[in-house]
Amino acid sequence: MKLTIITIFYLLSLPSFAQNDRPVNLAVTGNFNFTTHGFGTNDAGLGLGLNASFFPGHKLQLLTEANAERFFGSKEFIINPKGRENKAPVIYSIKAGPQFFISKNIALSVTCGSYLHSIGAVDFTNDFGFRFGITGFLGKEKRFVTKLFMTEIPKDYDIRYFGFGVGYRFY
Numbered sequence: 001m002k003l004t005i006i007t008i009f010y011l012l013s014l015p016s017f018a019q020n021d022r023p024v025n026l027a028v029t030g031n032f033n034f035t036t037h038g039f040g041t042n043d044a045g046l047g048l049g050l051n052a053s054f055f056p057g058h059k060l061q062l063l064t065e066a067n068a069e070r071f072f073g074s075k076e077f078i079i080n081p082k083g084r085e086n087k088a089p090v091i092y093s094i095k096a097g098p099q100f101f102i103s104k105n106i107a108l109s110v111t112c113g114s115y116l117h118s119i120g121a122v123d124f125t126n127d128f129g130f131r132f133g134i135t136g137f138l139g140k141e142k143r144f145v146t147k148l149f150m151t152e153i154p155k156d157y158d159i160r161y162f163g164f165g166v167g168y169r170f171y
Contacts, residue, residue: 025053027145029167033069037160045071045089049165051145053099063099063109065131068092069161071119089119091159093151095131105142109133115153129153143169 031047047069054062071089095113102108115129133149147165 023054023056025056025169025171027051027053027167027169029145029147029165031067031069031147031149031163031165033071033161033163035071035159035161037158043071045069045161047163047165049167051167059101061099061101061107062096063111064094064096065111065113066094069163089117091115091117091119091153093129093131095129099135105137107135107137109135115159117153117159119159127153127155129159137169143171145169 027050029049029051031049033045033047035043035045047067049065049067052064054064069091071091093113093115095111097109097111097113099107099109110130110132112128112130115127116124117127118124129152131149131151133147136146138144138146145165145167147167148163149165150162151160153159
């Protein structure tokens with residue numbers, strides 16, 4: 001147990017040359033998603049994300065994410081008391097987790113949190129899910145952000161989708 005605590009404090013104390021000395025970094029990203037499981041006939045989507053990195057002067061950081069994803073191409077109708085609806089799947093999420101810089105420009109992250117989704121139903125369902133990501137910071141001041149990620153919501157529909165995002169990081 002002592003070794004684990006010492007290792008965590010050591011990783012938190014490592015300086016990161018990819019970041020700056022501000023307490024929080026904010027980034028906005030636009031995402032293109034493609035699905036692999038749990039969406040029926042929907043196979044692509046677009047999303048918008050807001051990310052905040054805490055402790056940006058270190059290699060190990062706390063990453064918080066808020067995302068909104070909308071998938072299109074649905075041919076399914078939902079029958080409810082109002083009648084038939086053709087409703088596109090939507091996922092809203094808020095997550096937090098560690099982000100670790102493996103080089104000056106590349107970080108790995110695992111975030112988990114709450115996913116509010118409406119897929120094949122009229123109402124929203126709240127489930128717990130995960131997002132695994134690789135983020136690249138490009139440019140002289142590392143403000144241009146690129147992301148590859150996989151999202152997994154294991155409950156009910158067993159939802160899984162991959163995505164690519166590009167964005168800009170504010171200081």
